[in-house]
Amino acid sequence: MNLEQILKQSTAAIFKAEFGADVSLDSVTINITKKEHEGEYTIVVFPLTKISKLSPEQTAELLGNKLQEQSGIVAKFNVIKGFLNLSLTDAYWLGRLSEIANNKAYGTFAANHKKVVLEYCGPNTNKPLHIGHVRNMLLGFSMSEILTAAGYDVTKVNIYNDRGIAICKSMVAYLRYGNNSTPQSTGIKGDHFVGDWYVRWNAEAKKELETISGLKGDFDEDQKQTTLFIEAQDMLLKWEAHDAETVALWKKMNGWVYEGFQQTFKLIGADFQKDYFESETYLLGKDIVDEGLQKNVFKKRDDGAVIVDLTPDGLDEKVLLRSDGTSVYITQDLATAQLRHEDFNMEKMIYVVANEQDYHFKVLKLALQKLGKQWADGIYHLSYALVESPTGRFKSREGKTADADDLISEVLRIAEEKTKELGKIEGFTEEEANALYKTIGLGALKYFVLRVNPYKKIIFNPEESIDFHGHTGPFVQYTHARIKAIMRKVGETPKGFETLSGLGDVERELIIHLTEYENTVRAAAEKYDPSEIANYVYSLAKFYNKFYHECPILNAATSEEKTFRVALSNQTGILIKKAMKLLGIDVPEKMESL
RNA sequence: GACCCGGUAGCUCAGCUGGAUAGAGCAACAGUUUUCUAAACUGUCGGUCACUGGUUCGAAUCCAGUCCGGGUCACCA
Numbered sequence: 224m225n226l227e228q229i230l231k232q233s234t235a236a237i238f239k240a241e242f243g244a245d246v247s248l249d250s251v252t253i254n255i256t257k258k259e260h261e262g263e264y265t266i267v268v269f270p271l272t273k274i275s276k277l278s279p280e281q282t283a284e285l286l287g288n289k290l291q292e293q294s295g296i297v298a299k300f301n302v303i304k305g306f307l308n309l310s311l312t313d314a315y316w317l318g319r320l321s322e323i324a325n326n327k328a329y330g331t332f333a334a335n336h337k338k339v340v341l342e343y344c345g346p347n348t349n350k351p352l353h354i355g356h357v358r359n360m361l362l363g364f365s366m367s368e369i370l371t372a373a374g375y376d377v378t379k380v381n382i383y384n385d386r387g388i389a390i391c392k393s394m395v396a397y398l399r400y401g402n403n404s405t406p407q408s409t410g411i412k413g414d415h416f417v418g419d420w421y422v423r424w425n426a427e428a429k430k431e432l433e434t435i436s437g438l439k440g441d442f443d444e445d446q447k448q449t450t451l452f453i454e455a456q457d458m459l460l461k462w463e464a465h466d467a468e469t470v471a472l473w474k475k476m477n478g479w480v481y482e483g484f485q486q487t488f489k490l491i492g493a494d495f496q497k498d499y500f501e502s503e504t505y506l507l508g509k510d511i512v513d514e515g516l517q518k519n520v521f522k523k524r525d526d527g528a529v530i531v532d533l534t535p536d537g538l539d540e541k542v543l544l545r546s547d548g549t550s551v552y553i554t555q556d557l558a559t560a561q562l563r564h565e566d567f568n569m570e571k572m573i574y575v576v577a578n579e580q581d582y583h584f585k586v587l588k589l590a591l592q593k594l595g596k597q598w599a600d601g602i603y604h605l606s607y608a609l610v611e612s613p614t615g616r617f618k619s620r621e622g623k624t625a626d627a628d629d630l631i632s633e634v635l636r637i638a639e640e641k642t643k644e645l646g647k648i649e650g651f652t653e654e655e656a657n658a659l660y661k662t663i664g665l666g667a668l669k670y671f672v673l674r675v676n677p678y679k680k681i682i683f684n685p686e687e688s689i690d691f692h693g694h695t696g697p698f699v700q701y702t703h704a705r706i707k708a709i710m711r712k713v714g715e716t717p718k719g720f721e722t723l724s725g726l727g728d729v730e731r732e733l734i735i736h737l738t739e740y741e742n743t744v745r746a747a748a749e750k751y752d753p754s755e756i757a758n759y760v761y762s763l764a765k766f767y768n769k770f771y772h773e774c775p776i777l778n779a780a781t782s783e784e785k786t787f788r789v790a791l792s793n794q795t796g797i798l799i800k801k802a803m804k805l806l807g808i809d810v811p812e813k814m815e816s817l
Numbered sequence: 818g819a820c821c822c823g824g825u826a827g828c829u830c831a832g833c834u835g836g837a838u839a840g841a842g843c844a845a846c847a848g849u850u851u852u853c854u855a856a857a858c859u860g861u862c863g864g865u866c867a868c869u870g871g872u873u874c875g876a877a878u879c880c881a882g883u884c885c886g887g888g889u890c891a892c893c894a
Contacts, residue, residue: 259837443893582821647856675829684829701854704856758830762841769858
């Protein structure tokens with residue numbers, strides 16, 4: 224049982240004994256004591272005065288005395304207005320540290336045998352990954368780590384939007400202007416190669432438009448008049464008719480794209496246990512629409528389109544099948560959801576998708592629920608906001624800065640530059656140095672993205688690049704490397720500090736923070752929010768650095784104190800590593816020669 | 818027009834199941850290295866928590882309205 228529970232129950236028991244009244248545990252609020260006051264935990268007694276019929280001060284005084292007498296862990300207390308500040312005994316805190324140090328699995332919860340399918344990334348195959356995918360991948364990967372730590376059985380899946388008019392445009396441009404070039408022959412990464420043809424198609428279409436008169440000035444509309452568009456549309460029809468040559472070209476070009484994506488996934492640390500392809504699911508969904516019609520939850524409109532009426536739920540009527548009987552976007556999503564349910568029989572199905580699709584996922588979930596699919600209750604849309612430049616939304620035409628690969632190589636370059644500036648790693652082999660640049664560079668990028676709450680947009684200024692000091696990934700990594708340096712000097716972790724007395728404030732603060740880790744993992748899992756972990760690990764590192772500066776570790780006054788401080792350092796290092804792993808961030812053993 | 822999400826220090830963000838004098842980082846300024854890694858630490862400066870009203874012992878936090886920014890409301894994906 225955690226401390227908060229103990230304090231709440233003790234409080235309730237005391238109120239029962241003193242006033243014969245039942246106090247609900249929820250009405251007892253316990254906070255961490257503000258640092259300007261003495262104590263570690265604070266019970267807010269205002270809500271309890273209704274029962275005690277005493278002033279806040281008297282109530283707090285009484286509760287404090289009883290807790291001190293009965294709990295065995297309260298060393299002293301003070302009362303300020305309605306706040307009862309408790310100081311727990313050193314023995315209690317040392318016991319907690321010892322408990323954590325002896326539990327290798329601390330912070331990972333027992334398997335709950337609940338399956339989670341987590342979809343993330345979801346790229347289109349006609350263009351390379353951009354900064355939005357980066358946020359997506361980091362969130363998705365981190366969430367899977369967090370949920371796994373929370374006891375879930377997580378399967379990561381990707382969905383490739385590998386068909387449609389867009390990829391056909393790339394194909395048309397390639398056929399027209401490609402001269403059988405390949406990523407190999409040009410030295411261009413596969414996804415960029417195909418993306419370049421997509422860009423070329425657009426450029427050529429615009430050129431062609433200049434020769435056409437009577438346009439509306441709206442590219443989406445006007446493009447339909449170009450021969451390029453007609454060719455692309457024709458390509459799409461041929462693809463849908465399984466035309467051998469078209470399918471072969473499509474496979475070849477998508478193959479290049481997957482090779483390119485794979486490199487980026489590997490670099491950034493994204494992986495998937497199963498891939499879904501829209502080309503294999505886009506025709507599915509009619510069955511589920513039929514099911515809805517039979518169950519009378521979907522309706523056929525006079526024009527033949529099938530709709531679901533969500534006006535009772537505050538949404539609109541939504542078309543699920545076109546009047547000509549063909550699928551729309553949501554049709555296949557309904558089917559894919561059903562398919563995944565059959566594939567995995569999961570408890571939860573998480574979609575990491577940008578907040579532009581909030582409405583879409585509301586509809587998806589509601590439609591499935593109306594069909595009586597209980598598993599639809601487990602659908603969760605992990606919605607995240609866009610990454611924007613200071614001038615607004617990143618447009619692909621703004622080029623370089625929005626591209627995922629460029630962003631990554633830029634941050635790796637900066638990591639190398641900054642590391643070299645510090646001049647601490649002369650003794651590293653080239654291999655070690657490169658590994659460190661990668662660890663730090665990716666750490667900076669990942670932390671930068673993950674520390675922000677998913678539903679808040681991220682403002683990223685490419686001009687200013689990503690920081691390596693302060694509230695950043697490298698700061699946390701540095702702290703870890705620092706601890707490891709100490710541990711290397713100590714060798715074996717010595718034991719036997721539990722009887723130490725006279726904990727310093729900074730030491731106590733650090734232990735308290737270690738004990739908060741488990742709650743943080745739980746909260747991050749419940750809220751689907753990696754930023755909980757990011758902010759936690761930052762303050763952990765901050766507390767540690769403060770401790771490091773104030774307290775000699777290897778040169779501590781007594782051997783018992785040294786043992787304690789080493790153990791405290793070691794445990795902090797372990798939790799930094801664990802927490803960073805939940806973010807998908809590696810921590811280096813060394814950031815300096817020696 | 819309707820709905821959804823944001824608005825906290827010059828900048829980037831915490832805090833939001835109501836609790837004490839609203840916290841970090843960056844930037845700026847001043848310090849700390851004969852002692853375990855200065856990618857660190859300490860201090861100074863910096864706030865009408867968008868605005869107005871309400872709820873109550875107490876509101877950045879909850880409610881209503883207003884303003885600003887973004888998004889969505891396709892037989893597009």
